[in-house]
Amino acid sequence: MLTEDSAEQAGTGAPVVAAIRAAIIHGDFAPNQRLVEADLSAQFSASRASVRAALIELANEGLVERVQNRGARVRSISIEEAVEISEVRMVLESLCARKAAERITAQQVRDLKAIGRAMRRAVGSSDVVGYSELNEQLHRRIREIGGQRTAAQVLERLRAQSVRHQFRLAMRPGRPAVSLPQHLAIIDAISAHEPELAEQATRAHLASVIEALVESAETKQRG
CATH class of the missing domain: 1.20.120.530 (GntR ligand-binding domain-like)
Structure with a gap:
C-alpha cells in the first residue's frame, strides 16, 4: 500500500528515491521484501533507470540491500x-x-x-x-x-x-x-x-x- 506522503512525492515529480525512501520508512515495504524494478517503476510512475539509481542510493543509505543475481530488498535491521x-x-x-x-x-x-x-x-x-x-x-x-x-x-x-x-x-x-x-x-x-x-x-x-x-x-x- 502506498502512503499518502509517498504517493504525493511520486506524483509531484520529486525524485523517485524520495518516494521509495518514504515507503520504506512508513512500512509500506516489509523488512527483507524484494524490491522489483519493474513493479517499482509502475508503482511510482518512474523509468527503470531512475528506479535502479534510486535503489543504489538507498543501498548507500543502509535502507536497501542489493544481493548479487537476486536484485534488491529492504534491509532488515536487527x-x-x-x-x-x-x-x-x-x-x-x-x-x-x-x-x-x-x-x-x-x-x-x-x-x-x-x-x-x-x-x-x-x-x-x-x-x-x-x-x-x-x-x-x-x-x-x-x-x-x-x-x-x-x-x-x-x-x-x-x-x-x-x-x-x-x-x-x-x-x-x-x-x-x-x-x-x-x-x-x-x-x-x-x-x-x-x-x-x-x-x-x-x-x-x-x-x-x-x-x-x-x-x-x-x-x-x-x-
Whole structure:
C-alpha cells in the first residue's frame, strides 16, 4: 500500500528515491521484501533507470540491500544494530540539544513548550501513535534549532534505518509514560538556555532507549 506522503512525492515529480525512501520508512515495504524494478517503476510512475539509481542510493543509505543475481530488498535491521544506532544517536542528539540551548529564541521556546504540552495530552489520552509522531517532531525541531546540519543529516539517515524498532518500542505498554518526563526535561533545559543540562537530559533519554532495546532483545532470546 502506498502512503499518502509517498504517493504525493511520486506524483509531484520529486525524485523517485524520495518516494521509495518514504515507503520504506512508513512500512509500506516489509523488512527483507524484494524490491522489483519493474513493479517499482509502475508503482511510482518512474523509468527503470531512475528506479535502479534510486535503489543504489538507498543501498548507500543502509535502507536497501542489493544481493548479487537476486536484485534488491529492504534491509532488515536487527535489535543489536538498532542499539548501535541509538548509541551513535546519543552522541549526535546530545550535540544538537547543546547547540539548541545556546541558540534558541523566545519563539522557539514557545514552539518546544507547545510540543511538550501536546505530548502530555497524548500520554493522558493514551494516544500512543500521536505521541510517537510528536516524539519525532520534537527531535527534528531540536535539530533545526541547533543548526548543526551535518549532525542533522546523519541523524536523519540513522532514524530511517531504525524507525521500525523505534515505533515498536513506542508501542510497548507504559513506554510513553517513561519517556515523557525525559522529553520534558530536554525541553526545559533547552528553553532555559542550559547547554550542559540539555546534553545530560538527552543522553539520559537515549540511554533509556538503549536499555529498552536491550531488554527487548533479551526477551526475544528467552522466547
